[in-house]
Amino acid sequence: MKRSVTVIGAGIVGLCSAIQLQRRGFNVTLLDRRPPASETSFGNAGVISRGSVFPTAAPGIHRKLPQILSNRSREARLHYRYLAQLSPWARQLFKNANVEKFEQNIDALNAIVSLCLEEHQALLHECDGLALLRQNGWLKLYRNPESFESSASEQGYMDQCGIDFERFGATQIQSMEAALKPIFTGALWIKNTASVSSPGQVCNLYAQLFSDAGGAIVLDELQQLEQDREQWQVHCVNRKIASDCIVIALGAWSKPVLEQLGYRIPMVVERGYHMHYQSSAELGRPLYDVDAGYVMSPMQKGLRVTTGVEWGSEHSEPTPVQLQQVRPFVAEAIQITDELDPEPWLGRRPCTPDSLPVIGAAHKHKNLWVAFGHGHMGFSMGPITGRLIAELMTGSSTAIETDCYKLARF
Numbered sequence: 001m002k003r004s005v006t007v008i009g010a011g012i013v014g015l016c017s018a019i020q021l022q023r024r025g026f027n028v029t030l031l032d033r034r035p036p037a038s039e040t041s042f043g044n045a046g047v048i049s050r051g052s053v054f055p056t057a058a059p060g061i062h063r064k065l066p067q068i069l070s071n072r073s074r075e076a077r078l079h080y081r082y083l084a085q086l087s088p089w090a091r092q093l094f095k096n097a098n099v100e101k102f103e104q105n106i107d108a109l110n111a112i113v114s115l116c117l118e119e120h121q122a123l124l125h126e127c128d129g130l131a132l133l134r135q136n137g138w139l140k141l142y143r144n145p146e147s148f149e150s151s152a153s154e155q156g157y158m159d160q161c162g163i164d165f166e167r168f169g170a171t172q173i174q175s176m177e178a179a180l181k182p183i184f185t186g187a188l189w190i191k192n193t194a195s196v197s198s199p200g201q202v203c204n205l206y207a208q209l210f211s212d213a214g215g216a217i218v219l220d221e222l223q224q225l226e227q228d229r230e231q232w233q234v235h236c237v238n239r240k241i242a243s244d245c246i247v248i249a250l251g252a253w254s255k256p257v258l259e260q261l262g263y264r265i266p267m268v269v270e271r272g273y274h275m276h277y278q279s280s281a282e283l284g285r286p287l288y289d290v291d292a293g294y295v296m297s298p299m300q301k302g303l304r305v306t307t308g309v310e311w312g313s314e315h316s317e318p319t320p321v322q323l324q325q326v327r328p329f330v331a332e333a334i335q336i337t338d339e340l341d342p343e344p345w346l347g348r349r350p351c352t353p354d355s356l357p358v359i360g361a362a363h364k365h366k367n368l369w370v371a372f373g374h375g376h377m378g379f380s381m382g383p384i385t386g387r388l389i390a391e392l393m394t395g396s397s398t399a400i401e402t403d404c405y406k407l408a409r410f
């Protein structure tokens with residue numbers, strides 16, 4: 001008889017885990033309280049980034065603290081009421097902020113990031129979604145020559161990681177993205193990066209791939225997990241689901257569920273916003289305006305501007321201050337007119353202190369597996385995470401070494 005598994009959470013990570021488990025012979029139920037990809041996987045910047053191998057915990061991070069703690073940074077903002085909840089994460093973050101740990105974490109990120117694009121390509125090919133994928137890299141743009149020069153150490157690490165990039169001056173930037181106003185003095189073009197014109201639509205195609213192969217998507221809210229001899233009981237608001245195995249892929253909502261089961265997770269939620277703008281200027285690829293602290297991506301709906309980090313509790317009201325702060329910088333860089341969304345969209349990035357995802361067995365329980373904590377890179381890492389979790393659950397050899405991502409590291 002087929003083994004049954006309930007994958008809880010139908011964001012990009014849960015969807016891809018469900019697909020890969022189904023292919024390896026499991027009877028899969030995918031559970032979410034909302035339709036697939038209604039949360040963070042819907043509204044991100046859609047970059048499948050090869051160059052994002054840098055953990056937040058970098059040597060010298062403490063020098064940024066005064067600016068962050070006084071809310072003077074456009075890139076990071078803090079709800080002071082959330083400060084106490086940040087401390088277990090912050091303690092471990094600082095333990096990771098030395099050269100040795102930083103380089104270890106770069107290696108661990110590089111291993112998984114290097115496989116993101118090919119896994120997306122394979123899935124998009126199967127669901128006729130390749131038209132949504134642009135394979136022309138992304139640009140990190142610098143306004144100040146000094147900040148461009150200070151990216152030298154980052155460039156050195158990218159070389160070591162085998163990341164293909166080019167340094168651009170102002171003229172090359174203009175010839176690549178003619179719609180930009182001539183305010184940028186330097187750029188890094190990260191080449192083997194791709195992007196999509198609708199992350200939500202990509203997820204919907206993946207959900208369709210799963211359903212077409214006989215997978216069940218159940219809309220209900222998880223309330224409690226209980227292990228009853230060899231079986232798991234998933235208690236939801238409207239039903240109870242019994243299954244042999246569980247995969248927790250609840251993104252930013254994974255922590256409270258695992259805490260109920262006795263795991264301590266030093267994870268925080270880094271909120272981020274987006275707004276679409278009307279623009280007659282056409283961009284070929286996503287851009288990161290490093291000195292102004294936002295990303296803009298050409299999407300089906302318009303020009304999507306996404307913000308940096310806001311540390312705030314899951315339940316606090318949206319405070320899209322950073323969107324207001326970056327808007328004049330966006331207008332300086334490119335022609336924009338109307339806002340196209342009635343309200344700013346709010347998403348929640350699940351962030352660990354070492355910036356590595358959590359993938360593997362939950363060590364205190366049998367047949368409980370986890371796939372969460374993908375931070376700023378979950379859209380990229382979803383498909384490879386699905387493959388790794390399915391390989392681990394079937395005892396197959398894994399595409400890469402997975403020890404560095406295990407839950408028991410905390």
Ligand SMILES: Cc1cc2nc3c(=O)[nH]c(=O)nc-3n(C[C@H](O)[C@H](O)[C@H](O)COP(=O)(O)OP(=O)(O)OC[C@H]3O[C@@H](n4cnc5c(N)ncnc54)[C@H](O)[C@@H]3O)c2cc1C
Nearest residue numbers: 011012013033041044045047222251272347377378379380
């Ligand atoms: C502004 C912004 C820009 C970003 N840009 C990028 C980018 O360019 N590239 C990139 O790779 N990543 C990016 N990210 C990060 C990426 O979006 C996330 O890492 C990723 O979407 C996380 O996916 P997930 O499946 O783990 O979580 P989610 O997509 O958040 O899915 C979790 C699911 O759990 C469900 N859920 C929660 N509680 C319950 C419950 N009790 N019962 C049932 N279901 C429940 C939710 O409804 C949700 O569907 C960005 C994030 C933000 C916020």
